[in-house]
Amino acid sequence: MTFPAAQAAFYYMAAASVTSAILAVTRRNPVHSMLWVLALFLHVAGIFLLLDAEFLAAVQVIVYAGAILIFYLFVLMLLDLPGEVAGPRFGPHWPLAAAGGIGFAALAWLALVGTFHPAGAGVATAAVRAPGEDPPLGNLSQVGMALFGPFALPFEMASLILLAAIVSAVVLARRRTQP
Amino acid sequence: MIVPVGVVLALSAVLFGIGVFGFLARRNLILMLVSIEVMLNAVNLSLAGFSRHFDDPRGQILALFVIAVAAAEAGVGLGLVIALNRNKPGASVTDLTELKW
Numbered sequence: 001m002t003f004p005a006a007q008a009a010f011y012y013m014a015a016a017s018v019t020s021a022i023l024a025v026t027r028r029n030p031v032h033s034m035l036w037v038l039a040l041f042l043h044v045a046g047i048f049l050l051l052d053a054e055f056l057a058a059v060q061v062i063v064y065a066g067a068i069l070i071f072y073l074f075v076l077m078l079l080d081l082p083g084e085v086a087g088p089r090f091g092p093h094w095p096l097a098a099a100g101g102i103g104f105a106a107l108a109w110l111a112l113v114g115t116f117h118p119a120g121a122g123v124a125t126a127a128v129r130a131p132g133e134d135p136p137l138g139n140l141s142q143v144g145m146a147l148f149g150p151f152a153l154p155f156e157m158a159s160l161i162l163l164a165a166i167v168s169a170v171v172l173a174r175r176r177t178q179p
Numbered sequence: 180m181i182v183p184v185g186v187v188l189a190l191s192a193v194l195f196g197i198g199v200f201g202f203l204a205r206r207n208l209i210l211m212l213v214s215i216e217v218m219l220n221a222v223n224l225s226l227a228g229f230s231r232h233f234d235d236p237r238g239q240i241l242a243l244f245v246i247a248v249a250a251a252e253a254g255v256g257l258g259l260v261i262a263l264n265r266n267k268p269g270a271s272v273t274d275l276t277e278l279k280w
Contacts, residue, residue: 014186
């Protein structure tokens with residue numbers, strides 16, 4: 001069931017996503033940071049593919065990398081920050097921030113995994129699947145049925161949230177003509 | 180499952196920690212928002228890992244809602260950044276000291 005090519009692909013994508021995330025939060029030029037975040041999003045989409053979440057991978061590439069990140073890049077170029085490269089990129093409190101990040105990661109690791117055992121000793125056992133049965137996951141029709149069946153109300157609420165976000169973004173960013 | 184679920188969760192925790200560091204340490208408002216996106220991505224990763232582990236599509240549904248909320252957050256946050264930039268040029272949090280006593 002486990003063949004080494006998929007494992008090698010997973011570990012490559014894990015290493016690449018951690019590297020690009022570190023580079024994204026430490027680069028001086030904001031546009032370089034954005035491009036490293038793009039690399040991070042694409043590698044996370046690859047991990048979604050390996051986890052049998054094909055629809056999530058497609059949404060990750062189309063919505064995250066294609067829409068949200070381009071939106072960030074547009075605003076970054078609209079603001080035109082030439083002094084950003086010259087100034088210090090971190091505040092003077094950055095060692096505290098690093099301690100906070102490392103501490104949170106260690107805490108989450110301990111809370112989720114239970115021990116430092118790599119197989120996830122603190123997690124409940126996986127669901128068993130009858131041999132010969134089709135894998136029920138990663139299936140677009142099943143995600144669609146769940147989204148329009150038991151999750152219909154949260155789905156509509158997500159559309160309301162997006163509508164509110166559109167209206168508030170227009171109201172906030174509008175240039176006020178009269179005082 | 181090609182890798183144990185603990186590996187996916189550990190990767191998610193590391194990515195979340197990097198996002199926390201970026202949010203706390205960077206001074207550029209836009210890069211702070213991008214660090215939030217990194218954190219949300221880490222959460223999506225652990226949701227997808229749990230979904231695969233428990234053979235249950237609800238994790239993926241939850242990740243889709245997280246993506247929708249991230250899009251809304253990006254819209255409102257960048258609108259705020261533009262509005263702030265109109266009053267005071269630049270996108271650094273150290274310039275926004277009007278409310279400090």
